[in-house]
Amino acid sequence: MDMLHSIVLYLDDPYLVARFQRFCGLSYNENSARLAPSSNMYSQSGLKNSSIVFRDEDDPWKVCHFDQNGAKVPDEDESSDKCIRRNVKAPKPSGVTETDAGDQVNLQNGGKPIKNTTSNPDEKKNELPYKIQYKSIYYLFSFGAALGDELFYTTFFPFILWNLDFFVSRKVVVMWWITLYLGQATKDIVKRPRPISPPVIKLEARYELEYGMPSTHAMVGTCIPFSMLYLFHQRYDFPFNIGLMLAIAWTTLISLSRIYLGMHSVLDIIVGVLYVCIILPLIYPYLQVLDHFSVTHPVAPFFTIGVPFLLCLLYPPVDKWNTARRDTTLLIGVGAGISVGSWLCYQHGFATSSYPIPVPLEIPSFTAVILCFIRLIIGVPIMLITAELLRLIIRNICKHIFGINIKDPKVKRMQIYELTDSFLPFLIVAINVTYGIPMIFSVLGIDRPSYYAELLPPASI
Structure with a gap:
């Protein structure tokens, strides 16, 4: 019975779907984390309203978690600046704060603003969140x-x-x-x-x-x-x-x-x-x-x-x-x-x-x-x-x-x-x-x- 339960969980795993999509050449863009979250989002533990984040580096299909206050959930060995928030704002990397105008600045670098890599805001707005290889x-x-x-x-x-x-x-x-x-x-x-x-x-x-x-x-x-x-x-x-x-x-x-x-x-x-x-x-x-x-x-x-x-x-x-x-x-x-x-x-x-x-x-x-x-x-x-x-x-x-x-x-x-x-x-x-x-x-x-x-x-x- 436990084996049947494990098989059902495996077949229902969204990461199985994601791996098939990647195999067929369908993957997220690097900046896709700015998309709005799905209404069906839940954590690996099955709890609604928990935060889910991506590692947008080596393996974007792995996840790490933050609580509703923006604090990183324990037992994750990766640093939070490698994770991209999906449903609530991600905690900022060490030394980064935000001005009243909403600009992020690095206090360790003389308070210089962190530049937006996008010269035209409409580019990110109109960019598809995924790329099709095949x-x-x-x-x-x-x-x-x-x-x-x-x-x-x-x-x-x-x-x-x-x-x-x-x-x-x-x-x-x-x-x-x-x-x-x-x-x-x-x-x-x-x-x-x-x-x-x-x-x-x-x-x-x-x-x-x-x-x-x-x-x-x-x-x-x-x-x-x-x-x-x-x-x-x-x-x-x-x-x-x-x-x-x-x-x-x-x-x-x-x-x-x-x-x-x-x-x-x-x-x-x-x-x-x-x-x-x-x-x-x-x-x-x-x-x-x-x-x-x-x-x-x-x-x-x-x-x-x-x-x-x-x-x-x-x-x-x-x-x-x-x-x-x-x-x-x-x-x-x-x-x-x-x-x-x-x-x-x-x-x-x-x-x-x-x-x-x-x-x-x-x-x-x-x-x-x-x-x-x-x-x-x-x-x-x-x-x-x-x-x-x-x-x-x-x-x-x-x-x-x-x-x-x-x-x-x-x-x-x-x-x-x-x-x-x-x-x-x-x-x-x-x-x-x-x-x-x-x-x-x-x-x-x-x-x-x-x-x-x-x-x-x-x-x-």
């Missing part, structure tokens, strides 16, 4: 992190719906939003902070207020590729080993990107991946039943909208507002909308005879590739314009009819506002993605012929 690694992991962001979902799910397989895509979306909700809700229940900075360099300030365990990027980055591999292999004939390698590469890239960007510990990543390994086998046996019900049953929208909406209302209360609940509400709205759009297609008689499986997977023709891009070029702007128009209408209704000040940050953080400003617009946008925009493609003659044939499963499944 730009290729930075761009690679930035791309990996983007595979778990909203912008990626905005283009990826419409792409696979319109261009690959409607039937498989619906199921992947269901797995995605369930996994995402469970991951985000678990974060706000467990309330484990992200790795402390320093020693970790955080490159995504947007997520800093969210909790860290489990990593939802790692969860989604495991759920999507392996769900696609499993479901596509049921319908298409392709080398499974190649698909497995691609899925592993996808998951690995996203997971390592979260460590490189300083947003998660290794433990957060491992817990996220293991969490998905539990969730997916529990849902897969019922996935076909859920999909068939949501597409064909006359009252399905009451459940496909009502259950996600209820889950949003039941989202765990947060001590301090962050973007997790809002983002989760938005993305769950997308999942509900895709189910409702599929239901509308079936109810209006668009379903055609399904084709036999497995289908040999062939390299698409040049014309098919061009049509894929045309569908994206036309469909994505329609989708984005719809979202902005709906949000504009909803915000004006809130402002002019109900007298709600939508510019008030407190109002924006209310759960009811998040539901109206995030869930409702993107519910309608997702309905448009699966129902309205494919009709436009049909009118323009750029539709995918098998789109409506994928509303229902083949008899052999």
Whole structure:
């Protein structure tokens, strides 16, 4: 048991993240100690509000401590002038004092001022606190992190719906939003902070207020590729080993990107991946039943909208507002909308005879590739314009009819506002993605012929 505890502590150690960042060429600048401290800062002993300092000399990843009064904590063999304070002012080296004007002078050198090495104050102000040695690694992991962001979902799910397989895509979306909700809700229940900075360099300030365990990027980055591999292999004939390698590469890239960007510990990543390994086998046996019900049953929208909406209302209360609940509400709205759009297609008689499986997977023709891009070029702007128009209408209704000040940050953080400003617009946008925009493609003659044939499963499944 002690060994397991030691392993957990090791995997959760922020210095493990920092060492990985240094290995990948990401390190602090020499003068980075002037940065504001992280809100998650705590000492190695785990006590909040204790002071943490760097040695900015031989090894900037080691730390020494000062108490709240600026006195050096005992049992440190290094002198305090080698340490750079992060959250309170560091004690001055011996013989240095400060004038009323705030200038530091050295009494041992005739009271001469200590010169500021920066001739232009704006240089230090605008200087990045970190340096990137290997730009290729930075761009690679930035791309990996983007595979778990909203912008990626905005283009990826419409792409696979319109261009690959409607039937498989619906199921992947269901797995995605369930996994995402469970991951985000678990974060706000467990309330484990992200790795402390320093020693970790955080490159995504947007997520800093969210909790860290489990990593939802790692969860989604495991759920999507392996769900696609499993479901596509049921319908298409392709080398499974190649698909497995691609899925592993996808998951690995996203997971390592979260460590490189300083947003998660290794433990957060491992817990996220293991969490998905539990969730997916529990849902897969019922996935076909859920999909068939949501597409064909006359009252399905009451459940496909009502259950996600209820889950949003039941989202765990947060001590301090962050973007997790809002983002989760938005993305769950997308999942509900895709189910409702599929239901509308079936109810209006668009379903055609399904084709036999497995289908040999062939390299698409040049014309098919061009049509894929045309569908994206036309469909994505329609989708984005719809979202902005709906949000504009909803915000004006809130402002002019109900007298709600939508510019008030407190109002924006209310759960009811998040539901109206995030869930409702993107519910309608997702309905448009699966129902309205494919009709436009049909009118323009750029539709995918098998789109409506994928509303229902083949008899052999």
